[in-house]
Amino acid sequence: MELALTISKLTKGFWVQGRNFIALQDIDLSVNKGEFITIIGPSGCGKSTLLRCIAGFERPTTGFVQVEGQEVNRPGIDRMMVFQGLDQLFPWLTALENVAFALRVTDTTRGMALSRTLAGDYINLVGLSGYEGFYAHQLSGGMKQRVAIARALSVQPKILLMDEPFGSLDAFTRKALQEELASIWQKTGVTVLFVTHNIDEAIVQGDKIIAMSPQPGRILSVIDNPIPRPRSSESPKFAEIWETLHHLLGIHKNLSKEPLRSSQRTAPLEEVEAII
Amino acid sequence: MKDIDIAKRFTVLFSNRTVRQVLFMTVLAAVWESVAMTGYVPPLLFPRFSHVIQTLIKETLTGEVLGRTWFSLNLVATGLGLATISAVLATAFAMCSPLASECIETLMSILHPLPGIAILPIVILWLGTGTGAISAVIWFAAVWPLVANLHTGLRSVPITQIEAGRNLGLRGIRLVRTVLIPGAFPHILSGLRVAWARAWQALVASEMVFGACGGDGGLGWFIYKRRFFMEVPGVFAGMIVIVLIGLIVERIGFAQIEIRTVRRWGMTLE
Ligand SMILES: Nc1ncnc2c1ncn2[C@@H]1O[C@H](COP(=O)(O)OP(=O)(O)OP(=O)(O)O)[C@@H](O)[C@H]1O
Ligand SMILES: [Mg+2]
Numbered sequence: 448m449e450l451a452l453t454i455s456k457l458t459k460g461f462w463v464q465g466r467n468f469i470a471l472q473d474i475d476l477s478v479n480k481g482e483f484i485t486i487i488g489p490s491g492c493g494k495s496t497l498l499r500c501i502a503g504f505e506r507p508t509t510g511f512v513q514v515e516g517q518e519v520n521r522p523g524i525d526r527m528m529v530f531q532g533l534d535q536l537f538p539w540l541t542a543l544e545n546v547a548f549a550l551r552v553t554d555t556t557r558g559m560a561l562s563r564t565l566a567g568d569y570i571n572l573v574g575l576s577g578y579e580g581f582y583a584h585q586l587s588g589g590m591k592q593r594v595a596i597a598r599a600l601s602v603q604p605k606i607l608l609m610d611e612p613f614g615s616l617d618a619f620t621r622k623a624l625q626e627e628l629a630s631i632w633q634k635t636g637v638t639v640l641f642v643t644h645n646i647d648e649a650i651v652q653g654d655k656i657i658a659m660s661p662q663p664g665r666i667l668s669v670i671d672n673p674i675p676r677p678r679s680s681e682s683p684k685f686a687e688i689w690e691t692l693h694h695l696l697g698i699h700k701n702l703s704k705e706p707l708r709s710s711q712r713t714a715p716l717e718e719v720e721a722i723i
Numbered sequence: 724m725k726d727i728d729i730a731k732r733f734t735v736l737f738s739n740r741t742v743r744q745v746l747f748m749t750v751l752a753a754v755w756e757s758v759a760m761t762g763y764v765p766p767l768l769f770p771r772f773s774h775v776i777q778t779l780i781k782e783t784l785t786g787e788v789l790g791r792t793w794f795s796l797n798l799v800a801t802g803l804g805l806a807t808i809s810a811v812l813a814t815a816f817a818m819c820s821p822l823a824s825e826c827i828e829t830l831m832s833i834l835h836p837l838p839g840i841a842i843l844p845i846v847i848l849w850l851g852t853g854t855g856a857i858s859a860v861i862w863f864a865a866v867w868p869l870v871a872n873l874h875t876g877l878r879s880v881p882i883t884q885i886e887a888g889r890n891l892g893l894r895g896i897r898l899v900r901t902v903l904i905p906g907a908f909p910h911i912l913s914g915l916r917v918a919w920a921r922a923w924q925a926l927v928a929s930e931m932v933f934g935a936c937g938g939d940g941g942l943g944w945f946i947y948k949r950r951f952f953m954e955v956p957g958v959f960a961g962m963i964v965i966v967l968i969g970l971i972v973e974r975i976g977f978a979q980i981e982i983r984t985v986r987r988w989g990m991t992l993e
Pocket of ligand 1: 461462463468470488489490491492493494495496497644662
């Protein structure tokens with residue numbers, strides 16, 4: 448297996464009000480080419496910061512990130528990011544033009560016409576044919592994320608970095624996009640690092656699941672997902688991994704002190720939402 | 724039956740905004756005409772509307788109106804052009820460092836409230852009374868709203884869009900041109916609108932002050948001359964032309980640009 452990504456001894460601190468705030472500590476990670484990795488951890492544990500270090504938006508304080516042996520020190524099209532927010536598309540361009548823009552600025556020898564043709568293929572890939580001429584404000588949240596995925600894939604990155612891309616979508620749209628992403632991943636063979644808040648999503652999507660600790664963010668465990676694709680939450684091993692993750696992320700910590708009263712029985716699930 | 728039909732059609736017609744506006748203006752003109760016709764007001768000071776229109780047509784046919792308009796528009800274009808260049812330079816400077824940004828902001832808060840025409844006396848002392856001085860007044864009137872809007876516009880572009888651009892390898896001037904300027908366009912457009920309105924006012928005002936000494940001039944100068952010779956219909960005609968140009972630029976020029984850009988993109992401010 449060839450390595451797509453190597454992260455070694457990465458620590459990231461921020462200066463906040465005159466003191467050093469450690470967001471990530473001693474992150475070591477190797478990702479093989481073509482792997483689909485999900486990263487899960489409580490809010491504020493540094494998941495976004497980790498992706499931003501890989502993308503080159505942030506410089507590690509110590510340690511380094513290497514992509515196929517090359518140290519990362521600035522953003523580049525070999526690592527494309529899909530952001531969580533719904534405002535990442537350029538609103539002055541149509542869906543097609545957003546993708547064509549990426550193609551054109553990354554290779555100026557490619558003409559306008561060719562860029563648009565290629566962009567059309569990627570719009571098809573994410574299942575948006577018919578919406579080429581729509582501006583961002585005319586697209587639904589799910590459609591916007593599809594265009595963002597198409598735009599990121601169009602420049603043929605080695606690694607696709609996805610920071611809770613479906614976080615602001617409803618459960619149905621999220622499910623549909625998860626399936627779509629899995630099929631795109633299989634077609635393109637791109638390496639994916641996918642950050643999520645959602646344990647189910649982490650298990651359904653990831654061949655490897657990385658669980659992170661709260662601040663300072665460290666890698667608690669890397670779980671190899673034994674469930675074959677396409678994964679569903681009915682799969683027998685699912686509950687087992689779910690429990691493991693649940694435990695790892697420390698959600699039961701406070702509840703174990705006293706016996707569960709019947710009124711509390713639903714509490715853990717709510718707390719998942721509250722803590723993660 | 725026919726009456727109802729007509730009434731219905733009238734209601735439909737009346738629900739159109741433009742129709743209502745035209746109707747209102749016609750009523751206004753009619754009132755003007757009748758007040759002037761009563762003879763209670765001195766016709767020398769308050770001419771009939773029809774008389775004003777006649778004068779306007781006459782002045783248009785001799786080419787006078789066109790010549791004056793051309794002169795004025797040229798001056799505004801020069802002033803606005805220079806103001807735009809200065810605003811871009813100032814904003815670029817402000818982007819260099821937080822300190823520079825603060826300096827520009829302070830300068831802006833001091834000078835923005837000062838009406839362009841207020842600097843006329845000092846400009847006359849420095850530059851004399853030629854077109855240079857008028858351009859300077861226009862420049863001053865227009866430059867602050869442009870700087871302010873460019874500044875806020877660039878900062879209003881969502882970070883994710885900037886990062887999406889950087890992710891594609893865009894940096895420096897290319898990033899500014901392909902991502903920041905389009906992203907700031909709604910603010911830029913509104914800045915240009917305010918700048919134009921202020922420039923146009925400053926132009927007319929300063930031309931009127933210069934009227935007596937300049938040999939040639941624009942619409943302000945035209946009005947000034949007509950007043951000097953007590954040709955009051957000409958004064959009104961000049962005012963109508965000024966209003967018309969203001970309307971054309973705002974309603975047709977800027978409004979069309981807005982429809983084709985900001986509105987189409989769903990980027991309207993507020
Ligand atoms: N530019 C910055 N300056 C200072 N502190 C920062 C900066 N960016 C992130 N942090 C801090 O680093 C920590 C990790 O932030 P990060 O956004 O990576 O968390 P996250 O795991 O993505 O959280 P969430 O799941 O809520 O998105 C947070 O405590 C945050 O306050
Ligand atoms: Mg985050």
